[in-house]
Amino acid sequence: MARELLALRPQASLLLLEKEDTVGKHQTGHNSGVIHAGIYYVPGSLKARLCIEGARATKEFCDEHAIRYDTCGKLIVATNPLEMTRADALHERATSNGLSLRRVGESELRELEPQIAGVGALLSPETAIVDYREICRKMLALLQAAGATSHFGETVNRIKETGSIVEIGSKGGSWQARQLVCCAGLQSDRLARMAGADISYRIVPFRGEYFRLPPRLNRIVSHLIYPVPDPDLPFLGIHLTRMIDGSVTLGPNAVLGLSREGYPKFSIKAATRPT
Ligand SMILES: Cc1cc2nc3c(=O)[nH]c(=O)nc-3n(C[C@H](O)[C@H](O)[C@H](O)COP(=O)(O)OP(=O)(O)OC[C@H]3O[C@@H](n4cnc5c(N)ncnc54)[C@H](O)[C@@H]3O)c2cc1C
Numbered sequence: 048m049a050r051e052l053l054a055l056r057p058q059a060s061l062l063l064l065e066k067e068d069t070v071g072k073h074q075t076g077h078n079s080g081v082i083h084a085g086i087y088y089v090p091g092s093l094k095a096r097l098c099i100e101g102a103r104a105t106k107e108f109c110d111e112h113a114i115r116y117d118t119c120g121k122l123i124v125a126t127n128p129l130e131m132t133r134a135d136a137l138h139e140r141a142t143s144n145g146l147s148l149r150r151v152g153e154s155e156l157r158e159l160e161p162q163i164a165g166v167g168a169l170l171s172p173e174t175a176i177v178d179y180r181e182i183c184r185k186m187l188a189l190l191q192a193a194g195a196t197s198h199f200g201e202t203v204n205r206i207k208e209t210g211s212i213v214e215i216g217s218k219g220g221s222w223q224a225r226q227l228v229c230c231a232g233l234q235s236d237r238l239a240r241m242a243g244a245d246i247s248y249r250i251v252p253f254r255g256e257y258f259r260l261p262p263r264l265n266r267i268v269s270h271l272i273y274p275v276p277d278p279d280l281p282f283l284g285i286h287l288t289r290m291i292d293g294s295v296t297l298g299p300n301a302v303l304g305l306s307r308e309g310y311p312k313f314s315i316k317a318a319t320r321p322t
């Protein structure tokens with residue numbers, strides 16, 4: 048967001064406030080690291096358009112700044128005829144989204160991935176993996192070079208709009224700006240309320256736990272391996288993910304979290320009164 052704003056208005060004075068000591072410490076630094084191609088979303092929807100454009104922009108950014116990504120491709124594997132029917136529906140959807148996926152039969156699947164068993168699969172050759180933390184660090188360096196100011200360790204705890212000014216406060220400081228954009232991830236609902244927005248929803252944390260395979264299994268697959276998603280569930284399903292550092296993870300599961308930003312197991316955060 049900061050990058051886009053500065054690109055639109057290079058003369059603007061831009062301040063970035065972040066509560067952690069660096070960028071990418073929350074969701075962006077704790078995900079599967081996949082540059083999704085945009086297979087699943089309803090054709091024509093904002094999500095479909097953003098995912099497809101975002102994948103292209105992410106790869107372009109990486110090319111421009113020598114950030115390594117690996118277009119290893121993704122296999123969505125069907126384990127029975129019902130899943131194959133669902134995979135065919137996904138194939139149609141992806142095609143409507145302008146993507147070129149390929150249907151893979153059982154024997155080709157065995158050739159591509161000898162360790163994976165299935166009745167067939169969809170191959171998304173464009174799906175890639177990257178280290179999103181590295182992207183964040185590069186974006187920060189570019190912002191700083193373009194004249195933006197960044198303050199770390201500043202947790203925004205007050206937002207007040209008066210006339211044409213918005214006042215933003217933390218424990219240690221306060222700032223005034225003409226415009227404020229909150230990109231607060233899992234804290235977005237709290238910041239929206241802080242800013243006086245009348246919202247009727249609240250973020251409920253779910254922990255996604257990943258299991259990292261032992262290093263001797265790092266070459267067990269050469270693609271990302273996903274199940275055919277169950278249309279009744281809002282998750283992509285447990286997947287085998289090759290990470291850009293060479294390791295392979297299996298996950299995530301989804302368990303109700305007791306802390307919004309608690310990554311180790313059994314993280315608990317005492318409830319605070321909603322602001
Ligand atoms: C388990 C899991 C797997 C995923 N896998 C993928 C994937 O493979 N590929 C993909 O593209 N997407 C994936 N996603 C989605 C992706 O990670 C998120 O959509 C994305 O990281 C959200 O970015 P964000 O900037 O909105 O939030 P965040 O990365 O969480 O950043 C929010 C920032 O706001 C700061 N902040 C919050 N409150 C305050 C405050 N009061 N004051 C100051 N700063 C504050 C935080 O410290 C943080 O740095 C996954 C998500 C999950 C949960």
